[in-house]
Amino acid sequence: MGRFVAAALADIAADPAILIALAPWLPADARSALEATGYFKSVSSSPAAPPAPRASGRMTAAGTDFILLQGGPYALGQMRGELASFGLAASEATVAEFARFLAEHPEWNAAARDSLVAGGLVDDGYLSGFDEANGNEPVRYVSRAAALAYCRWLSDRAPSGYRFTLPSEAQWSYAAAAGLPRSGILLEPGRSGPVPVTALVPDTVGFKGLLGNVWEWCADSFAIQPAAGVIGRESFPSAEGVVRGGSWANQPGIVDLSSRGPMLASTSSAFLGFRVALVHVTD
Incomplete structure (x- = not known):
């Protein structure tokens, strides 16, 4: 005790x-x-809000376009902290990009679903409809473990001193505050799935699809109050990961850029994808 x-x-x-x-x-x-x-x-x-985050430029790394964000103070729920500089992909990871990962790592293919489910890494929906999907659509039906495996694979192509990962919730929230105003890809008549990233209009700093399109995995374990960007919780880790941003299936007015929720880390659903963060190897 x-x-x-x-x-x-x-x-x-x-x-x-x-x-x-x-x-x-x-x-x-x-x-x-x-x-x-x-x-x-x-x-x-409620402490004073920190200054708005600022984008410092763009970088293309491993074929992915990143928006670079200057480090600085951030607000996440009641927490205040300081973030190091990082990059966040301008768009969600696509079907075509994930297919290149699968070609080199067949242990993550749909054919391996049963063994991945048995290992608690994905659920039965993993990669549903993947072969029929538009290559420019956000990849969906991917678990947090699958998204992190993709990031590790991509890190072999990272610039010296950098690696790829999922963003922390603090990083995601910080990036979302940098490029306003922003319209969302939310539920509307006739919509039955996400919009290809090539058809999305960027916000003022270059991000596409942060609001709606697909919910996006963060690296953190879920806590009722955001845990200051900590990746997981050392004393009481959660089986649920954090997802942010809403999806194409959410009604307008129900979700906004502050929307967050818990999702079992093995969840592989039609409403859930991810985007990649670029961080220093020491972060």
Whole structure:
């Protein structure tokens, strides 16, 4: 029990906003006592918003176009922090790009679905309809493990000193704040799937499809309060990953750029894809 309490306190110290999520579940007297503390008030207050993120240019790496973002302070839920500079792909990873990965790694092909399901890496929907899909559409029906495997493969082609990965939730949110205003690819009459990335209109800094089209995997484990961009949670890791941005199947007005949700890391659905982040090897 002592180790459990110590781990819980360490997690709260790393992510104080956890207290906000816990408060409604406490007995009334305990909740009142917690909410009366100066510490809770400081955590639950809304600090000043940091300055808007700034794009610093573009880079093409391993055949993918990246928007480069200057590092700086960020806001994610109640958390405030500092991000190093990074790049985020202008578009979601496509069917054609993922097909090149599969050609070199047949262990991730649809033919290997049963073994991947048995290993907890994907679900039964993995790569459904992949062979019939438009090569310029966002790749869908991919789990977080499959997306990360793609990023590791792509990292063999990364510029010196860099690697590819999924963005942290903090990075995704930071990038989404850099290029406004933005229209979304959301549900409308006649729409039955995502729009090819080549047909999307970029926002003011060059991103396509951040709002709608497909939900996008982040690298983080899910927490009710965003965990300050930490990749996973050391003490209490979650089986659910974070997805951001909404999809073509969401009604307008239901999702926006702050929309987030939990998804089992093995989920492979028609509404879910990813885009790649470019980070320094030390990050």
